[in-house]
Amino acid sequence: MQFELTEEYLDSFIQAVDARKNSWIREQLDELHPQDISSVVHELDSVHSKYVIKLLENETGAQVIRELDSEYRKRLLKEFNPDEIAAYISFIDSDDAVDIINELPVKTKEEVISLVDNKEKADHIRDLIHYDEDCAGGLMAKELIRANLNWSVTQCIEEIRRQSRNVSRIHSVYVVDNLDKLLGIVSLKKMLLADDNTLIADIYEPEIIAVETFISAEEVSQIMEKYDLEAIPVVNVHGKLLGRITIDDIVDVIKERAEQDIQMMAGISGPAEDDDSVWTLSKVRLPWLIIGMSGGMLGAKFIGLFEKDISMIPAMAFFIPLITATGGNVGIQTSSVVVQSLAKESGYGSFNFASFLKVLIVALINGIALSSLVFGLNMILGEDTKLAIIVSTALMSVVLLATVMGTITPLVLDKLGYNPALAAGPFITTANDLLGLAIYFLVAQSLYHL
Amino acid sequence: MQFELTEEYLDSFIQAVDARKNSWIREQLDELHPQDISSVVHELDSVHSKYVIKLLENETGAQVIRELDSEYRKRLLKEFNPDEIAAYISFIDSDDAVDIINELPVKTKEEVISLVDNKEKADHIRDLIHYDEDCAGGLMAKELIRANLNWSVTQCIEEIRRQSRNVSRIHSVYVVDNLDKLLGIVSLKKMLLADDNTLIADIYEPEIIAVETFISAEEVSQIMEKYDLEAIPVVNVHGKLLGRITIDDIVDVIKERAEQDIQMMAGISGPAEDDDSVWTLSKVRLPWLIIGMSGGMLGAKFIGLFEKDISMIPAMAFFIPLITATGGNVGIQTSSVVVQSLAKESGYGSFNFASFLKVLIVALINGIALSSLVFGLNMILGEDTKLAIIVSTALMSVVLLATVMGTITPLVLDKLGYNPALAAGPFITTANDLLGLAIYFLVAQSLYHL
Numbered sequence: 001m002q003f004e005l006t007e008e009y010l011d012s013f014i015q016a017v018d019a020r021k022n023s024w025i026r027e028q029l030d031e032l033h034p035q036d037i038s039s040v041v042h043e044l045d046s047v048h049s050k051y052v053i054k055l056l057e058n059e060t061g062a063q064v065i066r067e068l069d070s071e072y073r074k075r076l077l078k079e080f081n082p083d084e085i086a087a088y089i090s091f092i093d094s095d096d097a098v099d100i101i102n103e104l105p106v107k108t109k110e111e112v113i114s115l116v117d118n119k120e121k122a123d124h125i126r127d128l129i130h131y132d133e134d135c136a137g138g139l140m141a142k143e144l145i146r147a148n149l150n151w152s153v154t155q156c157i158e159e160i161r162r163q164s165r166n167v168s169r170i171h172s173v174y175v176v177d178n179l180d181k182l183l184g185i186v187s188l189k190k191m192l193l194a195d196d197n198t199l200i201a202d203i204y205e206p207e208i209i210a211v212e213t214f215i216s217a218e219e220v221s222q223i224m225e226k227y228d229l230e231a232i233p234v235v236n237v238h239g240k241l242l243g244r245i246t247i248d249d250i251v252d253v254i255k256e257r258a259e260q261d262i263q264m265m266a267g268i269s270g271p272a273e274d275d276d277s278v279w280t281l282s283k284v285r286l287p288w289l290i291i292g293m294s295g296g297m298l299g300a301k302f303i304g305l306f307e308k309d310i311s312m313i314p315a316m317a318f319f320i321p322l323i324t325a326t327g328g329n330v331g332i333q334t335s336s337v338v339v340q341s342l343a344k345e346s347g348y349g350s351f352n353f354a355s356f357l358k359v360l361i362v363a364l365i366n367g368i369a370l371s372s373l374v375f376g377l378n379m380i381l382g383e384d385t386k387l388a389i390i391v392s393t394a395l396m397s398v399v400l401l402a403t404v405m406g407t408i409t410p411l412v413l414d415k416l417g418y419n420p421a422l423a424a425g426p427f428i429t430t431a432n433d434l435l436g437l438a439i440y441f442l443v444a445q446s447l448y449h450l
Numbered sequence: 451m452q453f454e455l456t457e458e459y460l461d462s463f464i465q466a467v468d469a470r471k472n473s474w475i476r477e478q479l480d481e482l483h484p485q486d487i488s489s490v491v492h493e494l495d496s497v498h499s500k501y502v503i504k505l506l507e508n509e510t511g512a513q514v515i516r517e518l519d520s521e522y523r524k525r526l527l528k529e530f531n532p533d534e535i536a537a538y539i540s541f542i543d544s545d546d547a548v549d550i551i552n553e554l555p556v557k558t559k560e561e562v563i564s565l566v567d568n569k570e571k572a573d574h575i576r577d578l579i580h581y582d583e584d585c586a587g588g589l590m591a592k593e594l595i596r597a598n599l600n601w602s603v604t605q606c607i608e609e610i611r612r613q614s615r616n617v618s619r620i621h622s623v624y625v626v627d628n629l630d631k632l633l634g635i636v637s638l639k640k641m642l643l644a645d646d647n648t649l650i651a652d653i654y655e656p657e658i659i660a661v662e663t664f665i666s667a668e669e670v671s672q673i674m675e676k677y678d679l680e681a682i683p684v685v686n687v688h689g690k691l692l693g694r695i696t697i698d699d700i701v702d703v704i705k706e707r708a709e710q711d712i713q714m715m716a717g718i719s720g721p722a723e724d725d726d727s728v729w730t731l732s733k734v735r736l737p738w739l740i741i742g743m744s745g746g747m748l749g750a751k752f753i754g755l756f757e758k759d760i761s762m763i764p765a766m767a768f769f770i771p772l773i774t775a776t777g778g779n780v781g782i783q784t785s786s787v788v789v790q791s792l793a794k795e796s797g798y799g800s801f802n803f804a805s806f807l808k809v810l811i812v813a814l815i816n817g818i819a820l821s822s823l824v825f826g827l828n829m830i831l832g833e834d835t836k837l838a839i840i841v842s843t844a845l846m847s848v849v850l851l852a853t854v855m856g857t858i859t860p861l862v863l864d865k866l867g868y869n870p871a872l873a874a875g876p877f878i879t880t881a882n883d884l885l886g887l888a889i890y891f892l893v894a895q896s897l898y899h900l
Contacts, residue, residue: 035676161643169680170639171621188638189620193611226485228698230619230680247697248678251704258708259790265715266786267779278808282815285783292779293820296772297827303768310767314760317767318753321774321883322746328778329717329742329876333735336716340709358728365732370743377747426779433771 003036010043017048026055034063042072050079062091065100071276074103082108086115093168094124095141095249099133101125120166128243136220137213139253140234140243143167146174147200149183154196156186174233174241175204182233182241184208210235213242218257221250261343264419265336267292267426288426295430299324299437306441309448315384316444319391323440326370326395327402327432334359334406335428339420342410359407360400367399390447394440401439402432453486460493467498476505484513492522500529512541515550521726524553532558536565543618544574545591545699549583551575570616578693586670587663589703590684590693593617596624597650599633604646606636624683624691625654632683632691634658660685663692668707671700711793714869715786717742717876738876745880749774749887756891759898765834766894769841773890776820776845777852777882784809784856785878789870792860809857810850817849840897844890851889852882 016024029037029052037056041049041064053061065073065088077085077100085104089097089112101109113129116122124142131137143166147156156173164170173191175184184206194203210233211220224232224247234243267288303310303320310317371392378388406428410420466474479487479502487506491499491514503511515523515538527535527550535554539547539562551559563579566572574592581587593616597606606623614620623641625634634656644653660683661670674682674697684693717738753760753770760767821842828838856878860870 033677035678157642160639164639164643169621171619188642189610189614192607192638192642193614225698225701227483228485230697247680247701248675251675251697251701254701254704255708258705258711261708261712262715262786262790265712266782268783268787278811278815281808281812282819285780285812286816286819288783289776289779289816289820290823292775293772293824296769296775297824299771299775300768301831303771304765307764310764311761314757314764314767315754317760317764317770318750319746320767320770321749321753321887322743324771324774325742325746325749325778325879325883326739328775328879329739330735332716332876333718333738336712337718340712358731361728362731362735365728366736366739369732369736370739373740374743374747381751426782429775429778433775437771 003032005036005039005043010040013040014044014048017044017051022055025052029056029060034060035067037064038067042068046076046079049076058087059091062088066092066096070099070103073100077104082111082115086112086117089116089125090118090121093141093143094121094128095139095243095245097121097125098128098138101129102133131213134217135213136211136215136217136234136245137242139217139220139245139249140213141246142243144174144233144241144244145170146176146180146241147186149175149177149201149204151200152196153191153194153198153200153203156191156200157196169246171230173200174244175200176241180241181239182208182210182235185233208233210239211245212237217253220245221253221257224250260419261339261421264421265332265425292426292430295433299434302434302437303441306445309441309444313387313448315387316390316441319387319394319440320437322374322391323394323398323436324433327398327436328429330363330366330399330402331406331428331432334363334403335410335420338407338410342414342420356407359403363400363403367396370399371396386447390440390444393447394436394443397439397443398432398436401435402428405431405435453482455486455489455493460490463490464494464498467494467501472505475502479506479510484510485517487514488517492518496526496529499526508537509541512538516542516546520549520553523550527554532561532565535562536567539566539575540568540571543591543593544571544578545589545693545695547571547575548578548588551579552583581663584667585663586661586665586667586684586695587692589667589670589695589699590663591696592693594624594683594691594694595620596626596630596691597636599625599627599651599654601650602646603641603644603648603650603653606641606650607646619696621680623650624694625650626691630691631689632658632660632685635683658683660689661695662687667703670695671703671707674700710869711789711871714871715782715875742876742880745883749884752884752887753891756895759891759894763837763898765837766840766891769837769844769890770887772824772841773844773848773886774883777848777886778879780813780816780849780852781856781878781882784813784853785860785870788857788860792864792870806857809853813850813853817846820849821846836897840890840894843897844886844893847889847893848882848886851885852878855881855885 013025013028016028032040037052037060041052044052053064056064065076068076085108089100092100101112104112113122113125116125127142128137128140133139145160145163145167147159151159160170160173170188172185172187174182175186177183184204185208186200186204190203209223209227209229211223213234213236220232223229224245229247231244231246233241234245236242268284306316374395375388375392378391379385409428409431410422413422414420463475463478466478482490487502487510491502494502503514506514515526518526535558539551542550551562554562563572563575566575577592578587578590583589595610595613595617597609601609610620610623620638622635622637624632625636627633634654635658636650636654640653659673659677659679661673663684663686670682673679674695679697681694681696683691684695686692718734756766824845825838825842828841829835859878859881860872863872864870
């Protein structure tokens with residue numbers, strides 16, 4: 001039932017393209033969903049891709065282009081002239097159309113829009129192109145069915161018939177007044193069950209959740225999730241209906257957000273895909289590595305202050321990795337929990353003194369467990385008792401301090417308007433390395449000189 | 451338009467509950483969505499919560515209970531007797547009903563099911579309760595509209611009317627034959643636009659994507675995303691229609707998956723919520739801390755082998771944190787990219803020799819950049835040239851080796867059927883700490899003795 005792209009399939013496909021076996025190719029493509037055609041096309045170079053897409057009806061070709069990932073599409077569309085691109089754009093919903101047009105070079109962009117011959121679509125695109133892509137305005141599509149409050153069900157069905165070429169998926173009809181102000185919603189189910197002469201005014205649901213254009217994508221996704229919505233209407237400040245956002249766009253927002261958090265935690269600045277160039281891939285990694293390196297150099301200078309102690313008691317150096325690693329691990333554990341609870345924050349301030357106390361108690365329990373274990377191990381291994389005490393004391397302090405740092409950093413970043421996930425990455429590790437070293441050597445100095 | 455829960459609101463609400471001001475409370479609740487009532491109730495203790503929920507109609511109460519998070523609900527439902535729980539369950543879709551029932555103690559579970567007086571619902575629940583929650587069977591709801599191929603649109607509308615009390619959201623009607631085998635789908639839009647006497651057979655869409663019950667939640671979410679589906683039918687091995695999965699359940703799957711990955715990366719074993727007990731929170735963190743600690747102890751033993759060298763050249767100890775931190779950072783960067791590309795893997799094997807080579811080149815560039823920087827810095831800071839060479843050589847080797855480890859580990863884990871995100875966590879850090887130390891001291895020994 002499901003299509004699976006194998007290497008053999010791809011090979012025979014490429015051969016067919018090279019041999020210009022158009023009828024064989026068309027036969028193959030006829031059996032596939034546009035999404036599957038996309039995944040085949042994605043494995044071809046731009047010239048082959050173009051050849052295949054040109055064999056399809058424009059409507060199917062448009063769907064294939066829409067499904068491609070944006071990096072690949074950018075390269076592919078260089079092979080098409082503005083006329084051809086405009087022809088595909090006519091078949092794509094305005095929200096996706098704008099995304100695709102925004103990937104084009106500025107000059108081509110203007111030209112493509114002017115060449116879209118569906119006037120309504122071109123207007124939609126001009127309306128949408130100015131919104132930032134991270135807000136409700138940038139996510140919405142203009143295609144929707146609106147019905148006047150005073151219409152009958154029959155009139156409304158007439159409107160759906162008229163619009164059905166443009167609006168692919170309809171769950172509900174948005175109800176507006178004569179000034180296009182959003183008043184409510186009526187589901188297709190209700191219309192189907194109602195008598196033809198019933199007025200929309202009698203069956204519509206006046207309680208409706210809508211968002212204004214400037215609401216952030218993040219917030220839109222929270223609202224849609226909370227209220228289990230499959231689509232949400234977008235209005236301007238006067239309540240005028242402008243467009244709608246559907247759940248599939250929100251799924252993308254959620255996934256992107258999760259990916260960003262993971263990249264931040266992994267210390268990768270900016271989006272990186274496998275197929276980016278070697279330079280891009282190096283560039284997004286280097287900043288954090290340099291920060292980590294600077295931390296390491298600072299650490300080296302710091303340990304240098306204790307050169308005499310180390311040459312006398314070299315065993316002090318043995319436990320440096322233990323202390324820094326534990327600080328790093330505790331810091332990341334703590335901060336990632338705080339980051340996740342910030343992301344889920346519902347209603348009012350969920351992080352207060354009580355939760356901070358709880359975090360500290362957890363740290364205390366883990367700290368005691370770890371230090372006792374390490375102390376026991378050191379005794380079994382015949383380490384010097386004084387050194388064992390120093391290591392365990394330092395470990396305990398590091399666990400507590402790394403917990404405090406790991407809790408406070410994301411909260412502060414969040415308050416300052418940065419992504420708190422930043423704090424769960426190399427930043428915390430580097431800071432905790434230094435913190436751990438400081439604690440370790442200070443504890444060592446004070447205990448050795450007792 | 452949107453409800454915001456403030457501390458003041460909550461205070462006055464609690465006071466009203468204490469004073470048993472039922473009419474005031476009802477007035478307040480009347481204005482809220484069930485989801486908002488849930489967020490109010492969530493801040494109350496179980497006894498207050500129960501009091502508030504009992505003031506609501508059973509149907510609204512059921513929605514409020516459904517929206518609560520599972521930990522809170524578990525505690526709350528202890529306050530209700532099986533009769534009361536069964537009354538709410540009647541109003542909840544079978545998929546969510548099963549989730550709630552599964553949270554109950556085994557004894558209560560059986561009792562509640564036997565007390566559900568809607569016989570169809572009880573049967574649905576009995577059908578669903580045996581499926582694992584991570585597969586299509588465990589995600590599906592039994593509530594859907596099915597139409598026989600030979601019905602007319604009018605007959606189908608009759609069926610929708612009959613079922614509309616049970617099925618809250620309808621986008622499409624599933625078309626089956628006399629043996630209940632799934633044949634296709636017909637959208638409400640098409641039915642609305644068709645003539646009443648049209649046969650379903652003439653307007654239905656025979657190409658339909660369905661999943662079998664044993665397909666994993668992960669895979670279901672990939673299919674629904676790929677084909678932009680808002681609902682997907684679930685069938686048994688004979689193609690018989692059993693239920694449907696809606697996109698809101700998939701959003702949960704995606705979010706949970708992202709959370710799990712982040713927890714794995716942060717070295718937290720198992721789900722942990724802020725409101726878990728101190729013991730649970732400690733327990734999920736300790737395993738990785740102990741692994742990290744063991745790595746640290748091993749490292750200490752390893753460095754111990756070079757005790758004589760360190761007492762002669764204590765400066766060797768200074769750069770331990772630099773080496774281990776860089777290994778850790780590079781390892782996590784690399785592995786998290788591999789983990790993400792595994793998660794997105796579409797079609798056939800996307801990771802091959804060419805991509806491995808690319809990863810190595812990136813590592814080489816970053817390695818050269820870092821080692822040169824560190825060498826330069828060490829020269830400026832007046833460090834011994836030989837030591838500077840050792841540190842930079844070790845750094846370069848660590849970057850390369852950590853890259854190889856960070857690439858291979860998630861691939862191996864994935865092949866073995868484990869979550870590859872495991873590799874982006876403390877596991878990689880610990881391994882790279884040891885690897886880094888080994889490289890550093892081996893390089894040092896061989897270069898010093900030249």
